Amino acid sequence: MDKMQQLADTVNKAYTFKGATLPLGKAMLDGQLVDATVSAPLKTMNRHGLISGATGTGKTKTLQVLAEKLSDASVPVLLLDIKGDLSGIAAPGALNDKLRDRCTLLGIDYQPQGYPVELLSLSDGPGVKLKATVTEFGPVLLSKILELNSTQESILSMLFKYSDDHDMPLLDLQDLQKMLQWAANEGKKELGAEYGNISAASVGTIMRKVIALQQQGADTFFGEKSFEVDDLMRISDDGRGMISIVRVADIQDKPKLFSTFMLQLLSELYATLPEAGDMDQPKLVLFIDEAHLIFDDASKVLVDQLETIIKLIRSKGVGIFFCTQNPTDIAPAVLSQLGLKIQHALRAFTANDRKAIVQAAKNYPDSEFYKTDEIITQLGIGEALISLLDEKGIPTPLVATMMYPPSSRMDILSDAEVNALVEKSALVSKYNEVVNRESAYEILNRKIETAKEEAPAKRKAAEQEEKSVLETLGENTIVKSMMRTAGNTIVRSLLGSLGLGGRSRKKGWF
Numbered sequence: 001m002d003k004m005q006q007l008a009d010t011v012n013k014a015y016t017f018k019g020a021t022l023p024l025g026k027a028m029l030d031g032q033l034v035d036a037t038v039s040a041p042l043k044t045m046n047r048h049g050l051i052s053g054a055t056g057t058g059k060t061k062t063l064q065v066l067a068e069k070l071s072d073a074s075v076p077v078l079l080l081d082i083k084g085d086l087s088g089i090a091a092p093g094a095l096n097d098k099l100r101d102r103c104t105l106l107g108i109d110y111q112p113q114g115y116p117v118e119l120l121s122l123s124d125g126p127g128v129k130l131k132a133t134v135t136e137f138g139p140v141l142l143s144k145i146l147e148l149n150s151t152q153e154s155i156l157s158m159l160f161k162y163s164d165d166h167d168m169p170l171l172d173l174q175d176l177q178k179m180l181q182w183a184a185n186e187g188k189k190e191l192g193a194e195y196g197n198i199s200a201a202s203v204g205t206i207m208r209k210v211i212a213l214q215q216q217g218a219d220t221f222f223g224e225k226s227f228e229v230d231d232l233m234r235i236s237d238d239g240r241g242m243i244s245i246v247r248v249a250d251i252q253d254k255p256k257l258f259s260t261f262m263l264q265l266l267s268e269l270y271a272t273l274p275e276a277g278d279m280d281q282p283k284l285v286l287f288i289d290e291a292h293l294i295f296d297d298a299s300k301v302l303v304d305q306l307e308t309i310i311k312l313i314r315s316k317g318v319g320i321f322f323c324t325q326n327p328t329d330i331a332p333a334v335l336s337q338l339g340l341k342i343q344h345a346l347r348a349f350t351a352n353d354r355k356a357i358v359q360a361a362k363n364y365p366d367s368e369f370y371k372t373d374e375i376i377t378q379l380g381i382g383e384a385l386i387s388l389l390d391e392k393g394i395p396t397p398l399v400a401t402m403m404y405p406p407s408s409r410m411d412i413l414s415d416a417e418v419n420a421l422v423e424k425s426a427l428v429s430k431y432n433e434v435v436n437r438e439s440a441y442e443i444l445n446r447k448i449e450t451a452k453e454e455a456p457a458k459r460k461a462a463e464q465e466e467k468s469v470l471e472t473l474g475e476n477t478i479v480k481s482m483m484r485t486a487g488n489t490i491v492r493s494l495l496g497s498l499g500l501g502g503r504s505r506k507k508g509w510f
Contacts, residue, residue, distance in 0.1 A: 070241060342385070
């Protein structure tokens with residue numbers, strides 16, 4: 001049996017599954033296509049995954065293909081579009097010569113179609129506004145984002161407790177800043193009496209870190225109306241899963257805000273969704289483009305929190321896929337949780353590049369058909385190495401694959417198309433209305449003003465009370481007698497010190 005047939009048999013055996021599948025492409029060996037289709041079992045798409053490769057090698061199109069296949073299988077999808085080039089999934093693709101040649105090689109008919117898309121935004125850009133309140137974050141998660149120490153975290157927890165006990169909602173960062181200012185000044189005595197003393201220096205540190213987060217544009221994210229995760233898991237009228245695209249191209253230089261959003265979203269999904277166990281298909285699959293932005297300069301606490309959520313959220317029926325240039329961009333603790341790995345080409349232009357390729361190759365199973373560290377540099381555009389978990393959770397053999405092309409547009413929507421899509425949205429009217437109900441900022445301001453207005457009256461009442469006490473004491477006969485006795489004693493003492501006392505001078509003195 002020749003090697004081509006041996007590979008075909010291996011792939012057909014390892015990549016054939018009992019349940020529903022997502023066809024990804026055809027197997028390859030030495031640049032030639034093999035009669036074997038590479039598919040992923042729909043059941044294991046909540047086991048998370050990785051799409052990696054150098055710029056221009058086709059990883060974003062692979063992401064697009066996976067999103068389309070999931071939508072066709074009635075699985076809702078959430079795309080974090082960092083570069084702004086995924087909006088075209090809402091429009092049908094266009095057949096050209098290159099696409100025609102690829103479809104001929106793969107033996108498929110190209111059927112262009114657009115997909116049901118909802119555009120979401122973390123900023124002032126077009127789309128449904130994504131917001132969450134400070135209270136929903138809670139002191140623990142917010143402390144991790146702000147990288148607070150244990151003392152500062154305890155102070156933040158105290159302020160959250162105070163706001164809960166006194167019906168002061170912390171909705172946006174303005175509320176939190178006002179609470180911190182009040183705690184360090186007017187409210188210090190009250191807080192100390194009820195919950196314990198706090199350090200003004202620690203409060204100042206928390207304030208500076210809140211301002212740093214604010215400088216990255218977090219004001220647009222914190223507030224109302226809070227986005228409900230159920231709206232990410234909708235099915236369109238034609239039965240396909242809704243593809244929600246978070247357009248974050250304008251915050252790619254703000255990793256702190258991006259990490260904040262990601263951590264809150266994953267935490268909310270985990271807290272909201274019930275345990276699902278083994279399912280025939282996931283409830284939601286999340287794709288994070290340019291995933292290195294989460295891990296660049298991320299603290300160990302943040303990475304640990306992400307690792308914990310990624311480990312646990314699988315049981316809620318949610319899959320997470322990271323799309324980045326090199327597997328080493330992902331924290332090792334997170335990388336170890338990713339079942340499906342799709343590796344596009346890496347380029348060895350420098351000695352450091354070659355070292356990175358050798359390191360990346362170690363993330364994939366050994367293969368009798370390929371030298372992984374060599375073939376990674378030889379893959380063409382739209383070709384990738386694939387290894388995944390089968391329905392029993394066993395890794396499949398590594399296989400070089402020519403990927404199927406997307407059916408939707410491989411380009412962005414125009415501004416007019418974006419506006420038209422937003423106008424048709426059923427969620428814009430629900431979330432884009434400005435809400436500014438009374439919260440901690442207004443309540444504390446009113447409390448401070450009331451205290452200022454009452455201060456003169458309190459001082460006057462204290463003075464009146466003091467005067468009244470003195471007058472009462474002055475009319476008391478016992479007090480009068482005590483005062484006369486004390487006065488006489490003082491006078492005698494003064495006269496004695498001046499030599500004018502009542503005693504006679506001793507003899508012998510001049």
